[in-house]
Amino acid sequence: MDFNLTQEQQAIRNMVREFAAEEIAPRAAEIDKTGEFPLDLVKKMADLDLFALPFSEEAGGAGADYISYAIAVEEVSRVCASTGITYAAHVSLGCMPVYLFGTAELKEKYLRPMLRGEFLGAFGLTEPNAGSDAGGTQTTAVLAGDEWVINGSKCFITNAAYAGAVTVTAVTDKGKGTDGISAIIIPRGTPGFSISSNYDKLGLKGSNTCELSFDNVRVPKENLLGERGRGFKQFLKVLDGGRVSIAALSVGIGQACLDASIKYAKQRTQFGQPLINFQAIQFKLADMATHMELARTMYLKAAWMRDCGLKYGKEASMAKLFASEKAMAAATEAIQIHGGYGYMKEYPVERYFRDVKLMEIGEGTSEVQRMVIARHLNS
Numbered sequence: 357m358d359f360n361l362t363q364e365q366q367a368i369r370n371m372v373r374e375f376a377a378e379e380i381a382p383r384a385a386e387i388d389k390t391g392e393f394p395l396d397l398v399k400k401m402a403d404l405d406l407f408a409l410p411f412s413e414e415a416g417g418a419g420a421d422y423i424s425y426a427i428a429v430e431e432v433s434r435v436c437a438s439t440g441i442t443y444a445a446h447v448s449l450g451c452m453p454v455y456l457f458g459t460a461e462l463k464e465k466y467l468r469p470m471l472r473g474e475f476l477g478a479f480g481l482t483e484p485n486a487g488s489d490a491g492g493t494q495t496t497a498v499l500a501g502d503e504w505v506i507n508g509s510k511c512f513i514t515n516a517a518y519a520g521a522v523t524v525t526a527v528t529d530k531g532k533g534t535d536g537i538s539a540i541i542i543p544r545g546t547p548g549f550s551i552s553s554n555y556d557k558l559g560l561k562g563s564n565t566c567e568l569s570f571d572n573v574r575v576p577k578e579n580l581l582g583e584r585g586r587g588f589k590q591f592l593k594v595l596d597g598g599r600v601s602i603a604a605l606s607v608g609i610g611q612a613c614l615d616a617s618i619k620y621a622k623q624r625t626q627f628g629q630p631l632i633n634f635q636a637i638q639f640k641l642a643d644m645a646t647h648m649e650l651a652r653t654m655y656l657k658a659a660w661m662r663d664c665g666l667k668y669g670k671e672a673s674m675a676k677l678f679a680s681e682k683a684m685a686a687a688t689e690a691i692q693i694h695g696g697y698g699y700m701k702e703y704p705v706e707r708y709f710r711d712v713k714l715m716e717i718g719e720g721t722s723e724v725q726r727m728v729i730a731r732h733l734n735s
Contacts, residue, residue: 359653361427368409368424372431375404384436387562388707393518394562397439401432402473407447411455416468422597422659426604430652433608434615437711438562440605441718445514445563446470448598450477453523453539457582457590466521466541475520475544480510480568481591488724490525491534491588495570497526499577504528504540506573516566517553520544524568525587532585539587541579548573559710596669597662598719599676603655606676606715607648610683613690613708614644620694620703631693640693644686651679670732677725680715687712 361369380397387394401407410425411417425447433440454467454477470477486492495508506526516522521543529536542549548571555565582590618641621632631637654675661668687709691698698705716722 361423364420365424365427368420369427369431371404372406372428375400376431376435380432380439381435384439385701385704385707387436387438388559388711389561389701391561393442393564394439395518398442398476398518399473401443406443407451407473408471410447411451411467411471415455415463416471421663422600423656423663426600426655426659429601429604430608430611430655433605434612436562437605437609437708438560440608441560441563441714442476442515444598444601444605445478446476448601449479449594450515450519450523452597453479453581453590453594454541456593457539457586458541459578461578462541462581469520476515476518478513478516478519478522478566479591479594480513480516480522480524480542482510482512484509484511488721490591491537493525493527493537495524495526496530497528497538497540499528500574502577503574504577504579506540506542506570506575508570510568512555513566513568515564516551516568517564522568523581524570525591528587529585534588535585537587538584539581539590540575541581542570542573542575546573546575558713559707560714592669595719596672599672599725600655600658600662600668602715602719603651603658603672603675603679606679606683606712607651607655609708609712609715610644610648610651610679610686613683613686613705613712614641614648616703616705616708617641617644617690617693620697637693640689644689647678647682647686651675651682654678670729673720673725673728673732676715676719677722677729680712681722683712684716 405418406428408418409420410422413419429444432443451470497504497506521541523539523541525537525539527536528538550569551566553566621637622630624631658668658671658675690705694705697703
């Protein structure tokens with residue numbers, strides 16, 4: 357059992373860490389304040405081949421492993437969670453369905469441009485009445501000749517306003533339950549396909565979150581991903597990889613909370629000595645450090661299992677559940693350590709607190725993760 361990163365993994369981590377510190381970190385507070393989508397940073401990430409990391413060279417990728425990609429997500433999220441979730445959603449949810457299930461033609465038309473950063477990708481799963489119950493999808497797609505005619509809506513979709521195409525789930529065979537759901541690619545600009553970004557969010561202000569509407573949207577029947585009726589099983593597979601990335605994102609935020617808390621505790625003096633000398637503060641820091649180290653190890657294990665071709669759904673859910681909840685706890689403790697200053701925007705921990713909450717909700721809530729884990733234990 358080797359816990360050391362390979363030389364390539366270390367090089368990728370160091371490269372992303374340097375880029376994040378020099379390019380993203382100085383703008384993180386302003387991105388949160390203005391809600392600006394940092395398109396220039398996204399393009400720079402593409403230039404560094406970060407979007408291409410976990411994809412084969414044959415598909416136009418960089419040929420790296422999923423561990424390297426997850427590490428990159430952590431490093432970006434450590435300085436700016438908005439940029440981190442933009443990155444994670446593009447790779448795990450935007451690109452991965454096309455990579456795993458698309459035909460050679462679809463990969464050439466959509467995947468390669470997404471890996472190069474010519475446009476972002478998005479995954480339309482959640483609906484107003486189908487959140488945790490993703491099998492309750494109400495969007496429909498009817499085959500009419502050589503085209504799918506799509507009607508319905510999606511909500512809370514990341515990156516959609518900057519996506520060249522969105523993969524959506526839709527009911528293609530009514531009466532078959534989850535076996536009647538398929539995944540279909542809808543290009544941006546298709547008549548009847550509208551995108552709006554009107555959410556006023558608690559955190560992740562620099563992340564693009566959209567509502568999608570489909571009014572008799574017509575796309576070629578060749579835009580179907582994989583087999584008809586396999587969409588539900590496809591997105592379950594996609595979500596496993598996405599949960600690993602959300603675990604890594606959570607660790608990035610949690611580590612930022614720990615770093616900020618250590619720095620503040622060393623500088624802040626009360627009762628004639630630095631806060632870090634007090635056992636109450638030391639215990640908080642020790643717990644935060646322990647939890648982040650365990651969460652990091654868990655997401656790396658899940659990523660390693662994926663790279664080895666092993667079943668990793670249970671481990672992905674465990675990593676996502678533990679990392680997100682402990683990162684949320686770390687953010688709470690970071691504000692407590694900072695005291696009144698932690699409640700002010702002058703210090704970054706209040707941003708971390710707002711950003712990290714979504715990690716317990718997106719890619720399946722904590723409750724859903726516990727359901728998934730329990731099902732694995734009962735199988």
